[in-house]
Amino acid sequence: MLEVNGLRVAYGGIQAVRGITFHVREGEMVALIGANGAGKSSTLRALARLLDPAGGNVRYRGQEIQTLPAHRLVEQGIALVPEGRGVFPRMSCLENLRMGAYSRNDRREVDNDLDHVLGHFPRLKERAQQLAGTLSGGEQQMLAIGRALMSRPKLLLLDEPSMGLAPIMVQKIFQVIRDIAAEGMTILLVEQNAKLALEVSQRGYVMESGQITVSDESSRLLADPKVRAAYLGE
Amino acid sequence: MDTLLQQLINGITLGAVYALVALGYTMVYGIIGLINFAHGEVVMIGTMVAFTVIVYLAAAGVPPIAALTIALLVSVVVCMILGWALERVAYRPLRHAPRLTPLITAIGMSIVLQNVSMIIWGRNYITFPPMIDKRIYEIGGATFTNVQVAIVTMAALMMVGLIFLVHRTKIGMAMRATAQNPHVASLMGVNIDQVIAMAFIIGSALGAVAGGMVGSYYEIAHYQMGFMLGLKAFTAAVLGGIGNLAGAMAGGILLGVIEALGAGYIGDLTGNFLGSHYQDIFAFIVLIIVLMFRPSGLFGERTGDRA
Ligand SMILES: Nc1ncnc2c1ncn2[C@@H]1O[C@H](COP(=O)(O)OP(=O)(O)OP(=O)(O)O)[C@@H](O)[C@H]1O
Ligand SMILES: [Mg+2]
Numbered sequence: 001m002l003e004v005n006g007l008r009v010a011y012g013g014i015q016a017v018r019g020i021t022f023h024v025r026e027g028e029m030v031a032l033i034g035a036n037g038a039g040k041s042s043t044l045r046a047l048a049r050l051l052d053p054a055g056g057n058v059r060y061r062g063q064e065i066q067t068l069p070a071h072r073l074v075e076q077g078i079a080l081v082p083e084g085r086g087v088f089p090r091m092s093c094l095e096n097l098r099m100g101a102y103s104r105n106d107r108r109e110v111d112n113d114l115d116h117v118l119g120h121f122p123r124l125k126e127r128a129q130q131l132a133g134t135l136s137g138g139e140q141q142m143l144a145i146g147r148a149l150m151s152r153p154k155l156l157l158l159d160e161p162s163m164g165l166a167p168i169m170v171q172k173i174f175q176v177i178r179d180i181a182a183e184g185m186t187i188l189l190v191e192q193n194a195k196l197a198l199e200v201s202q203r204g205y206v207m208e209s210g211q212i213t214v215s216d217e218s219s220r221l222l223a224d225p226k227v228r229a230a231y232l233g234e
Numbered sequence: 235m236d237t238l239l240q241q242l243i244n245g246i247t248l249g250a251v252y253a254l255v256a257l258g259y260t261m262v263y264g265i266i267g268l269i270n271f272a273h274g275e276v277v278m279i280g281t282m283v284a285f286t287v288i289v290y291l292a293a294a295g296v297p298p299i300a301a302l303t304i305a306l307l308v309s310v311v312v313c314m315i316l317g318w319a320l321e322r323v324a325y326r327p328l329r330h331a332p333r334l335t336p337l338i339t340a341i342g343m344s345i346v347l348q349n350v351s352m353i354i355w356g357r358n359y360i361t362f363p364p365m366i367d368k369r370i371y372e373i374g375g376a377t378f379t380n381v382q383v384a385i386v387t388m389a390a391l392m393m394v395g396l397i398f399l400v401h402r403t404k405i406g407m408a409m410r411a412t413a414q415n416p417h418v419a420s421l422m423g424v425n426i427d428q429v430i431a432m433a434f435i436i437g438s439a440l441g442a443v444a445g446g447m448v449g450s451y452y453e454i455a456h457y458q459m460g461f462m463l464g465l466k467a468f469t470a471a472v473l474g475g476i477g478n479l480a481g482a483m484a485g486g487i488l489l490g491v492i493e494a495l496g497a498g499y500i501g502d503l504t505g506n507f508l509g510s511h512y513q514d515i516f517a518f519i520v521l522i523i524v525l526m527f528r529p530s531g532l533f534g535e536r537t538g539d540r541a
Contacts, residue, residue: 050417070420079421086418088411099411102404105425151422 001026001186002047002155007056009042010208016042018210019056024155029177029187030198031218032209033231040190041083043207044159047188048080049073060155074103077154081161083190085144089133093124096132096143100150110150117146120176145176155186162193174200179189194231198222206231240376241498242491247382247451249490250389254444255467256474256482257396258317258437264413264477265433266329271340272320274464275312275347276438280445281455282355283309285473298365302450310442317438321431344460351457362453385447392440393483400479405432415478462514466493469521475531484533492516 002024009017017039024030034040046053049070058066060076068076077098085189088096097117101110118125121142127135132143141161161177162170170193178200181187191197198204198218206214206227214227219229255277262270284305291301324343328336369380400406411419412429420426448463449455470489474481497513524531 050421069425070417071423071425074421074423082418082421086415086421088414088418090414091410095407099407099419100421102408102411147422191413 001028001061002188003059004043004047005057005059007043007045007046007058009039009051009055010054011042015054016210017046017053020207020210020212022205022212022215024186024188026186027184027230028203029181029189029201030189031194031201031204032188032207033192033197033204035231036192037209038207039210040207041159044080044082044157044188044190047157048078050080071103073151074151077152079148079151079153079155079156080157081144081148082160083159083163085137085140087132087135087140087143087147089131089183091132092129092144093132093135094128095152097124098223103151113150113152115202120149120179121146138165138173141165141169141173142176145173145180149180153185155188156180158187158189159194160190162191162196170196194227195222236537237498238495239374241358241384241494243376244346244376245491246487247385247490247492248494249470249487250386250466251444251447251451251463251486252490253471253483253486254389254392254440254447256461256470256486258441259468259471259478260474260476260479260482261409261433261437264479265409265416265470266325267324267333267443268336269340269468269476270320270325270434270437271337271464271468272324272343272347273437274442274460274462274467275351276316276460277342277441277445277448277463277467278455278457278460279316279347279351280309280313280438280442281449281459282351282360282445283312283442284449285455286355287366288363292363292365299392302365302446306443306446310439313438313442313445314435317434317441318431321434323498324490326430344464346491348457348460355455355457357457360455362449362455364453365450381450383453384526388443388447392443396436396440396479399436405429406517438514466514466517469517469524472531473520473524475534477513478531478533481531485531488532489517489520503534 004020004022006021007017008019020043020057032040032043043053049068053066056062058076065073065076072132088099091099097114101113104110123139124142124146127139132140135143145161158177161173165173174196189197189201194207198221204216204218204221205212214221255273259270262268271433287305287308288301291304320343324339328339366381370377400409408419408424408429409432411422412424412426416426417504466489467486470485471482473489474485493513493516496516497510500508500510500512
């Protein structure tokens with residue numbers, strides 16, 4: 001579904017991503033793990049066209065997309081849940097969710113999806129009218145995921161959904177991610193919490209200073225002594 | 235007592251105009267963080283265009299009310315195009331430049347527009363032909379005219395319309411989202427360039443109407459009138475909390491009232507040392523006080539949640 005070939009990202013003179021190649025198949029959940037500053041977010045931002053890649057190409061469903069502007073990707077079925085959630089703080093939960101469906105014109109279907117998404121996140125339902133800026137970090141993360149789902153994506157890009165959350169909230173968020181995957185969503189999951197990410201995904205890539213150094217099935221990565229030493233704190 | 239009521243009435247009239255102009259500053263600032271100093275000149279061009287159309291139509295024997303309406307519509311369209319062009323030509327290429335660059339460009343654009351206006355309409359004061367048979371009403375010893383009623387009513391309608399647009403329509407939602415987090419808004423499918431252009435276009439349309447109002451209220455126009463008007467409206471926007479629409483409306487009215495009351499009482503306050511022609515200083519006193527003690531304005535949002 002997604003084929004990334006030799007993708008490079010640079011900020012001024014700094015090379016953040018140095019020609020990485022990976023792919024995500026339809027219906028798969030793939031984890032991209034790595035330490036701080038490895039270039040994971042830069043990769044996702046380049047995929048979502050929030051920045052111009054310095055090189056390489058990205059094929060999505062057989063079509064080159066690195067020339068499309070950011071606002072045209074969502075209609076292609078790509079949704080990014082950005083690092084730090086990026087909810088609209090002075091909009092209510094409901095408005096945030098409706099913003100997720102901004103690119104759609106099928107009002108009735110949108111209302112159905114709203115019910116479906118709120119089914120995943122009962123807490124958001126209770127807080128429908130509350131301003132998103134006043135939600136807790138975990139609630140904001142739920143909102144950001146729910147908002148992305150409102151666009152009916154075919155490919156969901158998640159950037160560190162566990163960041164800054166208490167373990168119990170992380171469990172909740174990851175349960176929802178599993179549920180979404182079980183519904184057939186294709187997911188590219190970026191995480192620093194390598195253990196969790198490898199437990200929920202089928203395949204994984206390890207990123208180090210802008211390069212992919214290891215790739216394998218997630219279960220094998222979990223068992224790999226080097227990965228365990230470097231990313232699972234053993 | 236009559237002075238108080240009288241100055242309140244005058245203040246609200248003026249304030250309604252300031253509010254409409256202030257909205258143009260605040261919308262653009264809210265979305266791209268730019269103080270569009272050329273906005274006052276857009277308003278001035280609105281006044282001038284309305285003037286030209288009125289004179290032309292009056293000479294052609296068109297009835298006054300129709301002439302006034304057409305003049306307003308034409309100036310709205312001209313200003314919308316002007317606002318759009320300003321953004322497209324002067325500001326968009328500088329979107330990622332350091333903050334000071336577009337600000338200086340804005341000042342440059344206002345000088346350009348003043349000079350264009352001077353070339354077209356001359357350097358002298360232009361007298362607006364009175365189009366409406368002025369009627370004077372009286373309450374409690376104070377008077378107001380039908381022109382004032384029209385100005386306040388129209389301004390109120392436009393503000394209600396704007397609030398509806400921003401809170402109840404899709405483009406309005408896109409504008410609010412862009413103001414709060416442009417990158418994420420684009421992830422939702424919002425075309426940021428379009429939203430920014432829209433902010434300029436709508437602000438300029440409101441400015442054009444305000445320009446028409448100023449012309450019919452003072453019955454006079456001048457190529458430099460946009461400077462003072464713009465500065466006062468900018469003060470109103472800062473007073474209300476720049477970036478905040480309701481704040482710009484309230485700030486406009488408040489500034490108009492402060493100014494009118496100040497002008498009404500400045501003689502008494504200074505033992506007739508200063509006369510009412512000093513009314514302009516009040517806007518600047520307000521601006522300085524707000525910037526010193528409450529730079530986020532009366533209804534300002536914490537800057538922290540601006541993305
Ligand atoms: N806007 C930017 N300007 C300059 N350099 C940047 C910018 N964003 C990221 N970088 C640099 O690019 C490199 C990769 O950053 P990136 O955010 O992609 O890492 P990451 O893998 O997502 O890290 P983390 O796990 O901490 O989120 C880092 O060295 C970072 O300093
Ligand atoms: Mg990151």
